[in-house]
Amino acid sequence: MKKHWHLLAADASVVGRLTQSLHCHPAVAAALANRCIDSPEKAHSFLSASLAELRPPTGLKDIDKAVARLARAVTSGETILLFGDYDVDGTTATALLLEFLKSCGATVSYYIPHRLREGYGLQPRHLAEVALPRGATLLITADCGSGSHSAVAAARAAGIDVIVTDHHNLAEPLPAAVAVVNPKRRDCPSGLGHLAGVGVAFCLVIALRKRLREAGFWEGRTEPNLRALCDLVALGTIADVVPLVADNRILAKTGLDLLGGVRRPGLAALMEASGIADRRAGAEDVAFRLGPRLNAAGRIGHGSLSVELLTAGSRERARSLAQQLNALNTQRRQLEKAVLQEIDAQIDRRPELLARCSLVFAGSGWHEGVIGVVASRIMERCYRPVVVIAVNGGHGRGSARGIPGMDLYACLADCKSRLQELGGHPQAAGLRIAADQIPAFRAAFEESVGRACRPELFTPVLPIDAVLSLDDISEPLADQLERLAPYGAGNPEPLFLARDVLVVSCARVGAGHRRLLLRQAASRGGPCLRAIQFNAAPEEEAPARFERMAFHLRWNHWNGSRSLQAVVVGTQPTPSAAMTA
Numbered sequence: 001m002k003k004h005w006h007l008l009a010a011d012a013s014v015v016g017r018l019t020q021s022l023h024c025h026p027a028v029a030a031a032l033a034n035r036c037i038d039s040p041e042k043a044h045s046f047l048s049a050s051l052a053e054l055r056p057p058t059g060l061k062d063i064d065k066a067v068a069r070l071a072r073a074v075t076s077g078e079t080i081l082l083f084g085d086y087d088v089d090g091t092t093a094t095a096l097l098l099e100f101l102k103s104c105g106a107t108v109s110y111y112i113p114h115r116l117r118e119g120y121g122l123q124p125r126h127l128a129e130v131a132l133p134r135g136a137t138l139l140i141t142a143d144c145g146s147g148s149h150s151a152v153a154a155a156r157a158a159g160i161d162v163i164v165t166d167h168h169n170l171a172e173p174l175p176a177a178v179a180v181v182n183p184k185r186r187d188c189p190s191g192l193g194h195l196a197g198v199g200v201a202f203c204l205v206i207a208l209r210k211r212l213r214e215a216g217f218w219e220g221r222t223e224p225n226l227r228a229l230c231d232l233v234a235l236g237t238i239a240d241v242v243p244l245v246a247d248n249r250i251l252a253k254t255g256l257d258l259l260g261g262v263r264r265p266g267l268a269a270l271m272e273a274s275g276i277a278d279r280r281a282g283a284e285d286v287a288f289r290l291g292p293r294l295n296a297a298g299r300i301g302h303g304s305l306s307v308e309l310l311t312a313g314s315r316e317r318a319r320s321l322a323q324q325l326n327a328l329n330t331q332r333r334q335l336e337k338a339v340l341q342e343i344d345a346q347i348d349r350r351p352e353l354l355a356r357c358s359l360v361f362a363g364s365g366w367h368e369g370v371i372g373v374v375a376s377r378i379m380e381r382c383y384r385p386v387v388v389i390a391v392n393g394g395h396g397r398g399s400a401r402g403i404p405g406m407d408l409y410a411c412l413a414d415c416k417s418r419l420q421e422l423g424g425h426p427q428a429a430g431l432r433i434a435a436d437q438i439p440a441f442r443a444a445f446e447e448s449v450g451r452a453c454r455p456e457l458f459t460p461v462l463p464i465d466a467v468l469s470l471d472d473i474s475e476p477l478a479d480q481l482e483r484l485a486p487y488g489a490g491n492p493e494p495l496f497l498a499r500d501v502l503v504v505s506c507a508r509v510g511a512g513h514r515r516l517l518l519r520q521a522a523s524r525g526g527p528c529l530r531a532i533q534f535n536a537a538p539e540e541e542a543p544a545r546f547e548r549m550a551f552h553l554r555w556n557h558w559n560g561s562r563s564l565q566a567v568v569v570g571t572q573p574t575p576s577a578a579m580t581a
Helices: 013-022 026-034 040-048 063-076 088-103 123-133 149-157 196-215 226-239 246-261 265-273 283-300 305-308 313-351 351-355 368-382 408-413 435-452 476-480
Strands: 004-007 080-082 107-111 138-142 161-165 179-181 359-364 386-392 395-401 420-423 428-434 463-466 496-508 515-521 531-532 545-558 561-572
Touching: 013 026, 013 040, 026 476, 063 080, 063 138, 063 161, 063 179, 063 196, 080 088, 080 123, 088 107, 088 138, 088 196, 088 226, 088 283, 088 305, 088 386, 107 305, 123 149, 138 196, 149 161, 179 196, 196 226, 196 246, 226 246, 226 283, 246 283, 265 283, 265 305, 265 313, 283 305, 283 313, 283 368, 305 313, 313 351, 313 359, 313 368, 359 368, 359 435, 368 386, 368 395, 386 435, 395 408, 395 435, 408 420, 408 428, 408 435, 428 435, 476 545
Parallel strands: 004 463, 080 107, 080 138, 138 161, 161 179, 359 386, 531 561
Antiparallel strands: 386 395, 395 428, 420 428, 496 515, 496 545, 515 531, 545 561
16 A cells, blocks of 8 residues: 655754753654654653653542542452453453452452453343352452443442443443543543553552552551552553553553563463563564464453463463463464455455445454454555444444544444444444444444545555664664654654665565665665565565665664664655655
8 A cells, every 4th residue: 555655844943952952863853853752851751751750540530439449348358359351451450450459468359251252341240140149349340341331230239339440432421330430531630541441450559559558558568569560551551552652651661671571470471472582572562462362362262361371370370371372363363364355355346345435344254353353454454444343143243443543433423323332442442233234334434434534544644753864873873762662552663764775685585575785875885784674565576776765773683682673664766756744
């Protein structure tokens, strides 16, 4: 797919101030300025990203009510049930609450619903089948519960108090829980709406530890070190693709530092099974290696397997669980491939679909656990909002993914008269629909997206931070860039533009990748830079020269050593007008 190259115009005066204050390369200063970090104070705060700079959780609406009720349950020995979602965000939030409450000596257990047999969220059946048999008097949700009105009402009738911790969009009225701790509440002044579900759970733990300290609870006990839980927070935050800004960036960076030491047996085993045990894990590893394996449990197995792994106490048990997750992930890929092939066949039969503003695909026999991943793949390939619906009998479960610049949830909400259930975020959502409503929903969704999205949104943009000559690349520059990580939504990896690049050598490696040796054409006899270009078209031959090249600059870590490497994400062999500055 062709992309529009856009050279961002960082304010020259801001770049100058940052360059001088930080003693950094102008390209680094430009990248900071393009992320709205326009003062030395903001830059120092961004680069330090320490837990001490976290905003206090006291601004979260209902946090005081939640802490008071939970503290009473802990100190009086009540039976507490944690009810978590089956994705990585939900299972890490559940594991975090479980670990902390056990360290308090609380009587606590957890429950993760089965995606296919039970569906999403807390339901009245869970009170009768789980909470009451376990004798729970307090139930805490993790990454769910904001829409569970009937279940919360059933809990109250049964004498069970409910604390909701969640981050999904919610509508009034709220469920009648003891507390609904969700930063997306309209009346929540915290400014923490970017948090993932595990981040909200972490805020609850911060506030609870403080309340217990004030009550003298920790006298004679070991007070838990909350930093040790940040590996779980980083996993859920990165995997849920929430913006890696502000508090999320702090939590992700701290957690990734912990992964470098790998204290937790389950994560050590998962890194080994993922083939990254020999290096420091980064955000990309969480997003594309660890996260998918943890998610595979909830997608085609049972999400409780992920909680078991994350809380495993022995290496032997952790290795066994990690291998199970690895096998499930392989199975997930096969199921995903089968659905993608069916959708490709639909597009081949009806290529006019690609002229639409949105794409809605439905099929019987599709595995509900992989339709979210499939929707992401189709969105990336076609760059349209996508809904993929698995139909079983007369009902369908759908997963939707949006494109940058649009509010997917709002567009779906426009079609709520055609839907049975809807939940999610501006970029991702889930829904339930009667099978006979799918054609009407497809038309309504197309109309809503057409109204909400400007035509230019359907062309992906390659935002370039600065022009960078290959002759200006150095090890200190790569070190400075590394401090801007972790990268993700809201904090993309800096992208640079090099002009007139000579291709000294090119070799095919792996499945469609190219290994390159590059040099600035004007620099005769100058230094060469190693580069890798992933997913290059098989029929595409590397030219002798690139007129323009878009690339990331990274350290390539291998066998305990490191070397500079450019990761090429786009090339223009000849001059092109498809670029703005």
